[in-house]
Amino acid sequence: xxxxxxxxxxxxxxxxxxxxxxxxxxxxxxxxxxDLVAFRHLLIQDLRTQAEIIGYxxxxxxxxxxxxxxxxxxxxxxxxxxxxxxVLYGVDGKEFAHYSRANDIFPKVLPPLSQEQGYxxxxxxxxxFHDVTLNGEHLGTLFLQSDMRQWSVRAKRYGGILCIFVLxxxxxxxxxxxxxxxxxxxxxxxxxxxxxxVSANKNYSVRATKSYxxxxxxxxxxxxxxxxxxxxxxxxxxxxxxxxxxxxxELEKEILHRRQTQEELLTxxxxxxxxxxxxxxxxxxxxxxxRTPLNAIIGYSEMLDEEARESGRSENVEDLRKIQxxxxxxxxxxxxxxxxxKIEAGKMGLHLEDFDVLPLIDEIxxxxxxxxxxxxxxxxxxxxxxxxxxxxxxxxxxxxxxxxMSNACKFTDHGTIALDVDQNDxxxxxxxxxxxxGIGISEKQQQNLFFEFSQADASIARKxxxxxxxxxxxxxFVQLMRGHISVQSETGKGSIFTVKxxxxxxxDSTKLVRPALANDGETSPAGSxxxxxxxxxxxxxxxxxxxxxxxxxxxxxRVLVASNGEEGLRLAKQEKPLVITLDVVMPDFDGWSVxxxxxxxxxxxxxxxxxxxxxDNEPMGLDLGAASYLVKPVDRDRLAVLVEKYRMARSPSDDxxxxxPSLSGAxxxxxxxxxKSTGDVHHADDLVGRRQ
Amino acid sequence: MPTILLVEDNEMNRDMLSRRLQRKGYTVxxxxxxxxxxxxxxxxxxxxxxxxxxxxxxxxxxxxxLLKSNASTKHxxxxxxxxxxxxxxxxxxxxxxxxxxxxxxxEFTRLSEKIExxxxxxxxx
Numbered sequence: 001x002x003x004x005x006x007x008x009x010x011x012x013x014x015x016x017x018x019x020x021x022x023x024x025x026x027x028x029x030x031x032x033x034x035d036l037v038a039f040r041h042l043l044i045q046d047l048r049t050q051a052e053i054i055g056y057x058x059x060x061x062x063x064x065x066x067x068x069x070x071x072x073x074x075x076x077x078x079x080x081x082x083x084x085x086x087v088l089y090g091v092d093g094k095e096f097a098h099y100s101r102a103n104d105i106f107p108k109v110l111p112p113l114s115q116e117q118g119y120x121x122x123x124x125x126x127x128x129f130h131d132v133t134l135n136g137e138h139l140g141t142l143f144l145q146s147d148m149r150q151w152s153v154r155a156k157r158y159g160g161i162l163c164i165f166v167l168x169x170x171x172x173x174x175x176x177x178x179x180x181x182x183x184x185x186x187x188x189x190x191x192x193x194x195x196x197x198v199s200a201n202k203n204y205s206v207r208a209t210k211s212y213x214x215x216x217x218x219x220x221x222x223x224x225x226x227x228x229x230x231x232x233x234x235x236x237x238x239x240x241x242x243x244x245x246x247x248x249x250e251l252e253k254e255i256l257h258r259r260q261t262q263e264e265l266l267t268x269x270x271x272x273x274x275x276x277x278x279x280x281x282x283x284x285x286x287x288x289x290x291r292t293p294l295n296a297i298i299g300y301s302e303m304l305d306e307e308a309r310e311s312g313r314s315e316n317v318e319d320l321r322k323i324q325x326x327x328x329x330x331x332x333x334x335x336x337x338x339x340x341x342k343i344e345a346g347k348m349g350l351h352l353e354d355f356d357v358l359p360l361i362d363e364i365x366x367x368x369x370x371x372x373x374x375x376x377x378x379x380x381x382x383x384x385x386x387x388x389x390x391x392x393x394x395x396x397x398x399x400x401x402x403x404x405m406s407n408a409c410k411f412t413d414h415g416t417i418a419l420d421v422d423q424n425d426x427x428x429x430x431x432x433x434x435x436x437x438g439i440g441i442s443e444k445q446q447q448n449l450f451f452e453f454s455q456a457d458a459s460i461a462r463k464x465x466x467x468x469x470x471x472x473x474x475x476x477f478v479q480l481m482r483g484h485i486s487v488q489s490e491t492g493k494g495s496i497f498t499v500k501x502x503x504x505x506x507x508d509s510t511k512l513v514r515p516a517l518a519n520d521g522e523t524s525p526a527g528s529x530x531x532x533x534x535x536x537x538x539x540x541x542x543x544x545x546x547x548x549x550x551x552x553x554x555x556x557x558r559v560l561v562a563s564n565g566e567e568g569l570r571l572a573k574q575e576k577p578l579v580i581t582l583d584v585v586m587p588d589f590d591g592w593s594v595x596x597x598x599x600x601x602x603x604x605x606x607x608x609x610x611x612x613x614x615x616d617n618e619p620m621g622l623d624l625g626a627a628s629y630l631v632k633p634v635d636r637d638r639l640a641v642l643v644e645k646y647r648m649a650r651s652p653s654d655d656x657x658x659x660x661p662s663l664s665g666a667x668x669x670x671x672x673x674x675x676k677s678t679g680d681v682h683h684a685d686d687l688v689g690r691r692q
Numbered sequence: 693m694p695t696i697l698l699v700e701d702n703e704m705n706r707d708m709l710s711r712r713l714q715r716k717g718y719t720v721x722x723x724x725x726x727x728x729x730x731x732x733x734x735x736x737x738x739x740x741x742x743x744x745x746x747x748x749x750x751x752x753x754x755x756x757x758l759l760k761s762n763a764s765t766k767h768x769x770x771x772x773x774x775x776x777x778x779x780x781x782x783x784x785x786x787x788x789x790x791x792x793x794x795x796x797x798x799e800f801t802r803l804s805e806k807i808e809x810x811x812x813x814x815x816x817x
Contacts, residue, residue: 291797292702546817633792
């Protein structure tokens with residue numbers, strides 16, 4: 001096992017023990033070495049002293065060459081155990097006498113160099129040389145050899161003692177350190193246990209116990225602080241979690257509640273829609289029921305009126321006219337209610353067609369003459385030069401203008417009613433501005449002006465009559481055509497109503513795809529033969545063909561008729577007419593197929609096709625490439641304007657592409673017309689042309 | 693003198709309209725329900741039919757369909773007179789084969805113009 005991986009307990013014990021043992025061993029060794037060195041020195045001194053004594057004693061024997069005496073002297077060294085050999089050399093360096101303890105080897109001749117030092121260690125022995133002198137005369141040299149037995153015995157003993165001492169002191173150190181290491185290891189191990197407890201059980205309330213104020217104590221403090229923080233956070237998290245759960249539950253309840261409410265609302269909506277349908281049906285039926293007797297009232301009074309005039313009994317005429325007028329007024333009120341109920345039931349549709357604005361304005365001005373005259377008002381019409389045609393529901397435009405104008409007439413006395421028509425080419429709107437010099441409308445009254453059943457004042461109903469539906473219907477019609485109506489007025493200073501309608505009204509579901517008009521001959525295939533004023537009428541109904549050809553011939557066109565699609569296509573190819581009018585519902589080969597064929601043939605595709613049908617599906621017609629769409633019964637004026645338009649578009653030399661020859665003359669004179677009041681009195685409302 | 697068949701169930705309207713038409717110089721035959729209207733149209737071959745739509749027994753749509761599917765009567769122009777004045781009524785009228793339609797209450801001048809047009813067209817053809 002690697003030391004690094006040992007437990008902290010072992011590490012601490014080992015570190016303490018090793019440190020102390022090493023110190024002990026080192027100090028003991030140094031002491032031992034010192035002692036042995038000193039002891040050896042002592043042994044050398046001792047041996048030299050011995051050599052001095054022996055040398056002195058043997059000097060006489062050397063003088064007299066008495067070898068036995070000299071040997072006896074040397075033999076005395078037997079008492080000294082460690083001296084293993086002693087030799088006396090003569091002056092010549094040769095052996096004179098010797099002693100050997102156990103026949104130890106000694107040099108026969110005095111070794112050189114030895115005399116200068118006096119001793120040497122040689123071959124594991126200590127050797128001492130001493131000069132033997134007598135009265136200053138050098139007689140020879142004494143050689144002593146010691147095996148240093150005492151020293152080695154002492155060294156061995158010391159070594160043994162040292163080993164035992166180290167062992168004992170090591171064990172003691174182990175004991176002590178194993179006791180003392182707990183001071184450090186125990187708090188650390190306790191800390192470890194605490195951490196394990198925390199991580200295993202996620203129990204953040206556990207705290208480690210601090211034993212001392214040392215670094216570990218501080219570590220434990222830090223750990224405890226950290227735990228408290230975690231516990232605090234954990235608590236906060238837990239409570240947040242709980243709160244979240246509660247909230248989620250509340251939210252679920254809320255959702256459930258809402259869903260219930262939604263269902264209830266849906267049911268309520270269905271009920272309301274049902275009620276609204278019932279109301280609309282009731283209104284429709286009611287107005288039907290009301291119209292039937294009204295039919296008789298108006299009819300009989302008209303008849304009596306005619307009869308009275310013819311027979312010259314004029315005394316009743318005035319009263320009969322009053323009955324008629326009242327009946328027609330009642331009828332207009334019923335119509336208003338019916339219109340409104342249709343709008344509310346979502347049954348009010350738009351019949352879009354292209355029409356010239358000017359004739360419509362003229363018609364309205366003429367129609368309103370009697371109403372204006374009644375209050376001695378003057379009507380002023382101004383139509384800006386750039387106003388030409390527009391595409392909208394002509395009946396509704398007429399009714400909008402009629403309502404505004406007749407209101408103006410109604411609430412103005414001895415004043416001026418002005419209608420200004422202007423076209424804004426930038427935003428594609430046409431603007432009708434109806435202004436009067438009448439009683440005006442206060443700011444408060446203006447707020448409810450366009451809402452149903454709210455006249456400016458209850459007293460107005462008594463004084464001026466009316467249901468208060470006129471402006472509401474006007475408003476709804478304007479909305480239907482995606483236009484905008486606004487009022488500007490001040491009490492006593494007259495009112496200005498401004499209606500803005502798109503010049504090209506589109507149905508909600510209609511795509512804004514309209515075929516471009518053929519501008520001139522250049523766009524048609526080169527070389528094709530074009531009769532500029534031929535109109536091809538394709539219709540399976542003979543009466544329609546007759547009526548159309550009669551009317552178109554009167555307007556100066558050459559008319560070709562076809563009673564079915566195939567014949568129509570053949571004539572179109574052969575004659576290349578200026579315009580084709582096309583019926584949709586025909587046996588075998590219907591108008592849609594004819595239209596598709598016409599548009600897919602490059603030599604015929606440029607010819608404008610006017611759909612004339614009872615089928616009210618204008619988007620489809622325009623999608624297939626029809627230039628215009630008229631719904632039967634055909635409004636002849638509309639047809640005339642359209643055909644004329646295409647005739648002008650075809651004629652490259654004409655610099656008035658938007659006006660028609662038959663109308664332009666009249667137009668010039670009507671541009672700035674002031675129509676004077678006449679004495680003819682009719683109720684205004686009876687003159688609205690209604691086309692349902 | 694052209695003969696006009698007026699099919700109308702409301703007595704007052706029938707009386708009033710036939711008197712006014714007679715005053716215009718037309719010969720008027722009147723029927724008070726669909727069946728009688730159908731019978732009279734077949735037997736008298738009028739020049740034009742004014743057809744009320746909401747009729748007892750057989751309604752105006754049905755009578756029109758019958759007459760228009762019959763070779764001997766299909767040429768007779770039929771003007772439907774509707775009181776509902778709903779868009780769907782107009783479409784229904786043409787679908788059934790009516791040649792024109794007008795809404796009640798009748799505006800007599802307008803109606804007589806229509807009648808004249810049809811009779812003129814008929815004369816021309």
